[in-house]
Amino acid sequence: MSLKLQPANVHLIEVKLKNEFNDAEGTAAMALLREQGLSNLKEVRMGRLYEVSGALTANQAHQAGKELLCDAVTQEFRLVPASPAPMNGMNFWRVEVWLKHTVSDPVGATVVEAIVEGGLPRPTGARCAMLYLLNGRAVKAQVEKAVAKSLANPLIHRVVVTEAHP
């Protein structure tokens, strides 16, 4: 008899400020990136990503995003699809800054406990990342270099830079 292991569900929950609000954190991040040579940036908006692993269904992950991770007045959230469609163009970049797996993630640990306190099944783990949405002409290598020198520390962070929707 073969034992079939069920793959754990992994949900990526994205939380960011609604567009009608001024994003002070994003503005500060833009200043740092401009210092590193991304002088064409017009806007940076910031958010948080929560990667929640375990037995949560998509509905339960939606509930965690809505009731726990997002302030409904000022923020909006979404479950990020597993394979986002590739984008074209060089004006919009999505930057994710994750702590490496060898580094403790206190925010992730707190999210696990909060999900349980919210009455949902205990996730096997959660990791948190900073999300930066960049608007401005740049090439990927420039973005990666500037992020490594300002928003991330390659020693402890893993950075994912992808093209993004406006």
Next chain:
Amino acid sequence: MSQLAETTQDAFPILGKSPKELRVIGNARHLSLSDAEWGAIQAHFKTLQREPSLAELETIAQTWSEHCKHKTFTSPIRYTEGKKVRTIKNLFAETIVAATEAVKKPWCLSLFKDNAGVVAFGKKWALAMKVETHNHPSALEPYGGAATGVGGVVRDILGVGLGAKPVLNTDTFCFGRPDYKGALPEGAHHPTRTLRGVVAGVRDYGNRMGIPTAGGGIWFDDEYRLNPLVFCGTVGIMPQWAVKKEVRPGDLIVAVGGRTGRDGLHGATFSSANLGADAPSSAVQIGHAIQEKRVLDALLAARDKKLYGSVTDCGAGGFSSAIGELGADCGARVRLEQAPLKVSDLDSWEIWLSESQERMVLAVNPKSLKALEVVFAAEGCELAVLGEFTKTGRLEVMHHDRVIVDLDMKFLHKGLPRVEREAVWSASSPAKPSGGLTKKAGDALREMVGHLNVCSREWVIRQYDHEVQGGTIVKPLQGVRHDGPGDACVIWPHAATGDMNDFSSFAVGHGLNPDYGRIDPYYMALAAVDEALRNITCVGGDPARAALLDNFCWASPEDPKQLGALIRAAEGCRDAAKGFGAPFISGKDSMFNQSKDEKGKDLAIPGTLLISAVAPVPDGRKAVTMDFKGVGNALYLIGRTNDELGGSLYHRILGRVGGEVPKVTPAAALGGFKALHAAMNRGQVLSAHDLSEGGLALCAAEMGFTGEFGCLLDLDEVPRDPRIYSNETLLFSESPSRILVEVDPKNESAFLRHFGKGAKSAAVRRVGQTTANPILKVTGLEGSTCLEEPLKELKESWQTALPKVLG
């Protein structure tokens, strides 16, 4: 499987290997063991007729690290000064400890042996203070390194005696200049990024734990660009009955707080090595302030129920250091499988050595375990019994019935070979000042107020919560607009004592000036002690009840010149402590603060000594701030001015080198401080501010623009060396032990009486008065105005300098 876990854990062959082969093993595993230490380990295991296990080797390396054993300060040194050669058997014992024993203060309750120094605070309470450095981790990851620096020193206070409640955090930093434009080696952070990250780390950890951060300072110098210094301090308060701790055989070993992960491996041995590009990422941890707050609350509740006999924190070396230290006099048997883990794939040695944050270890009588579990469960804080303390004199560690460590405590703690080092100091005769063009006094003053080592730190201070707990009487920013530079903070710890009718408070101040050390570290040390003491005196602290802490940050002690300079500084500390009658109660050293620069050359930091002072303020309601309080008040200058511009800010802005470094005469200085303290206790002092960088001119400017009153000063009235004929010298000399004091005219006679018979050696003279017009106006020795500057413009330069360079 971690990259380091590929080697077998049960036996780690070292017997028969050559020193070269052992060095290769040590470097690969970041063990930072010297040839002599390898030799001692080989000899020990040869006697045992077996190879060590990996966990044993790691345990020995951690325990014998510079971080844990302070080898530089405790090993013999052959010291050559000029033509004289002498042997120092133990620098720490012969300087810091010797001075403290010489001054014999009965109010010192615990010195050098615990996680922090402890002094009496009234009859019922005790104050514990510790200042730690977290330099190497902060260089690699400024935010995480600084945050865990705060977390670590807070745990030191929780782990002193049976635990103290933290009531104050302090932060002092040395950074490269934020406007540094030169090249940096691969992987190094720009000083601006380091500054931003460190400040954010200190801010987030301290604020989240609800501890006010209200004292400290920043020093900028490009020689810190690769090796920033991050000094984190904490003061705690505890009942005097809780100062003593005891581990008894049969007590359970109980771990509380955070779970154990792979983070923070090799932190202790890492601090014993030069900082390079190959530094391990695991040496940096990310703190969890909320977790530590839970530990704090549960621990203090358990303390008050007397549910444990001893406690210490898991710092560098993790369980290996904490349990090894607690069981050093008896023995300990540990079962690692009981430890709560963050991840399940940790190897035995990783669990044992991990430096995961927010963990403490307690010695608990088995009868108290259930009650202890209830207390910790109430705070949502995990607790696990890891084993028991024994009377075998051995450190025995098992993991799933497999012995991974079986070491003799005596070998572990006393087996470190003492290797003699060489140290050299060449006393150079003071060179005449040379270089640089003289500037007009006004131009020089304007440049000084905007200098990075003087300008406002408001950008940093405003990020910290210095009001939480509601006891910060004298705040870091002072004056009518709450934006002037305070000398020290005063804390009224009523939130901890619960007594709103007892106004007993305490002051904490600091002294640091590496520029003096470039000329002579001996006088740098004396000046740092003097500065710390005059800072606390300025706010109402009792200089006769002051306790000191030393933090030495140096480059490689393997360089005889560096070690010679360190000895000079330590001897300066010794003489200052004796002269001021102020004991050292705690301290820390951080060595090997040097790195390869962009050209591959070693860049060492300037030898740096931070002195912290803590003293009671008998009645917090009588504490004094530094801003002028009104018009027509008399200004008195305490202390004599000498031609001491060597290492001064004035010379720095002129580009001038040489000159006499400021020299402290402790007896005279203490006389002045005591007299001023007595006057403050009688409410005869309106404001007081110490003269440090920039001398009299800068001091008066700061008092003026903070209080928004001007002043008139007459240099001919300044108590001084009669050989001084230069207005610039009187304005900008940095002679130590001087304080400018504002006194209501109706109190002048009473004020002066304090400087009578009891303190003949203290020079005090009326040098001017406050005015309504916000201008600093100074009459020179020749009788004409030598300096006239609008305070508003000076303040603007002072306030905008740091934000301007940070962008």
